[in-house]
Amino acid sequence: MSISLHLSSSITKLPREKQSVSESWNPGVVCAARTDVGMRRTNNQDSYSVIPAQSSERFMSRGHLFVVADGMGAHAAGELASSMATELIAMNYFRTSIANAKDSLHVAVSEANTEIYQRGQQNPEFHNMGTTASTLALLPCGAVIAHVGDSRVYRLRDGVMEQLTFDHSLVWEVQASGQVHPESALGQALPKNVITRSLGPNADVQVDIEGPFELKIGDKFLLCSDGLSGQVDDVEIATLLECLPEDLAVEVLVDLANLRGGPDNSTVVVTTVTDGPLVSNEAKATQPSNDDTLVFWGTIGAIVACGISSVTSVAFWLLQQPGPMIIAVLGAIISGVIAAMSYSSFKEQSKRRQLALRDGTAIPKAFGGNAPYRRYVAKPDETLYRRLGKTVAELREAAKLKNWLMDWDQIDALQKQGCSAMRSGDGKSAISFQAKAIIETMNQLREQHDRSANETAIDH
Numbered sequence: 001m002s003i004s005l006h007l008s009s010s011i012t013k014l015p016r017e018k019q020s021v022s023e024s025w026n027p028g029v030v031c032a033a034r035t036d037v038g039m040r041r042t043n044n045q046d047s048y049s050v051i052p053a054q055s056s057e058r059f060m061s062r063g064h065l066f067v068v069a070d071g072m073g074a075h076a077a078g079e080l081a082s083s084m085a086t087e088l089i090a091m092n093y094f095r096t097s098i099a100n101a102k103d104s105l106h107v108a109v110s111e112a113n114t115e116i117y118q119r120g121q122q123n124p125e126f127h128n129m130g131t132t133a134s135t136l137a138l139l140p141c142g143a144v145i146a147h148v149g150d151s152r153v154y155r156l157r158d159g160v161m162e163q164l165t166f167d168h169s170l171v172w173e174v175q176a177s178g179q180v181h182p183e184s185a186l187g188q189a190l191p192k193n194v195i196t197r198s199l200g201p202n203a204d205v206q207v208d209i210e211g212p213f214e215l216k217i218g219d220k221f222l223l224c225s226d227g228l229s230g231q232v233d234d235v236e237i238a239t240l241l242e243c244l245p246e247d248l249a250v251e252v253l254v255d256l257a258n259l260r261g262g263p264d265n266s267t268v269v270v271t272t273v274t275d276g277p278l279v280s281n282e283a284k285a286t287q288p289s290n291d292d293t294l295v296f297w298g299t300i301g302a303i304v305a306c307g308i309s310s311v312t313s314v315a316f317w318l319l320q321q322p323g324p325m326i327i328a329v330l331g332a333i334i335s336g337v338i339a340a341m342s343y344s345s346f347k348e349q350s351k352r353r354q355l356a357l358r359d360g361t362a363i364p365k366a367f368g369g370n371a372p373y374r375r376y377v378a379k380p381d382e383t384l385y386r387r388l389g390k391t392v393a394e395l396r397e398a399a400k401l402k403n404w405l406m407d408w409d410q411i412d413a414l415q416k417q418g419c420s421a422m423r424s425g426d427g428k429s430a431i432s433f434q435a436k437a438i439i440e441t442m443n444q445l446r447e448q449h450d451r452s453a454n455e456t457a458i459d460h
Helices: 056-062 077-095 101-122 170-177 185-189 234-243 246-259 281-286 291-318 322-356 382-402 409-423 427-459
Strands: 029-036 046-051 064-072 133-139 142-148 152-157 160-163 208-213 220-224 266-273 374-377
Touching: 029 046, 029 246, 046 077, 046 266, 064 077, 064 220, 064 266, 077 101, 077 133, 101 133, 101 142, 101 208, 133 152, 133 220, 133 266, 142 152, 152 234, 160 234, 170 185, 220 234, 220 246, 234 246, 234 374, 234 382, 234 427, 246 266, 246 382, 246 427, 382 409, 382 427, 409 427
Parallel strands: none
Antiparallel strands: 029 266, 046 064, 064 133, 133 142, 142 208, 152 160, 152 220, 160 374, 220 266
């Protein structure tokens, strides 16, 4: 494990002080966010926006908005691109007069792309600058996502975490083509950091739209840049999200990414649906039904109609009434055609969903509207507990080799409590103690960095 003490940390708290939310207004969400420069970068090219509705009127029209962007480009270009994306998407979304959530998000992201592109064309230093952008709106009709790039949006419900965005990356696109198996030599050799779509480099961009997805109390949504997903695997993310409150989850996820090398900036936004307007009776009335269910019952209805029409036509034939019989026959034919088409559609959707939900496997085609794309189960078990603890153990060994002055007493106490909880069968509490040990380890590392910096300053 190689750890570089380049800890120019940039931790941002939610801009609650900028919110003038009425004390009587319950937004129905709990939010936390953190962004960090990482262990090897000198500047943070990630940006995020967390904008809960400040009133019932704003919620009903535009809901709660969350954006994560990861910039790309030399000098300050990536930083500019991502900050423009988070600001412009929010501004465009809130000022548009388009009522439909999908359309308004699509327009907001597309217009942001246009402005980023134009800015890049005006200055040679910003030429070809780009950024990912993952946007989540929580509305009375459900959760709607607009997405470009490889930043991600997940939803955790009842211990199961689903990735609701398709990575616009070379790895995902090639795997989705079905021509390269993920475990093959070629599949493993594909570079992991090549993205195929972003805001800014081109005048036009294809924006993926997902949802709306129904909402339930306890649903947790996580938006993140690839600085997190590249260092912390999905099962770990799911488990930590399941076991921890929002503020602790964002802190340990970023710290874990940093303790594993932190090669990139990392940003995490977590929001949980609580009792409130998102799950009120009024909101439930506007939330979508499952498409598969609608197609299924549509198929059943068409088959029943076909059967009734067929029986009726036979009855009219026996009664020697040719006019009504012809009408009944035509009804049977039309109902039969509709039933056949509905059944074909149902089979296709079921097949697509089975492929989409296969554990850790992307669907065969990359396009919006087919989320979830991957599914993971939270596992607060001893295996994952030990895996998280291994990160702390590796840092402990590095500290011994480099003679770092670190106080391990509190870390040891937390891990001891974690082991005790795991032995008693309380996996969630054990993971929580291990998470706190990781956070304390990162705090110790920062203190070591500060001491080293002070000693260097004195020497000079």
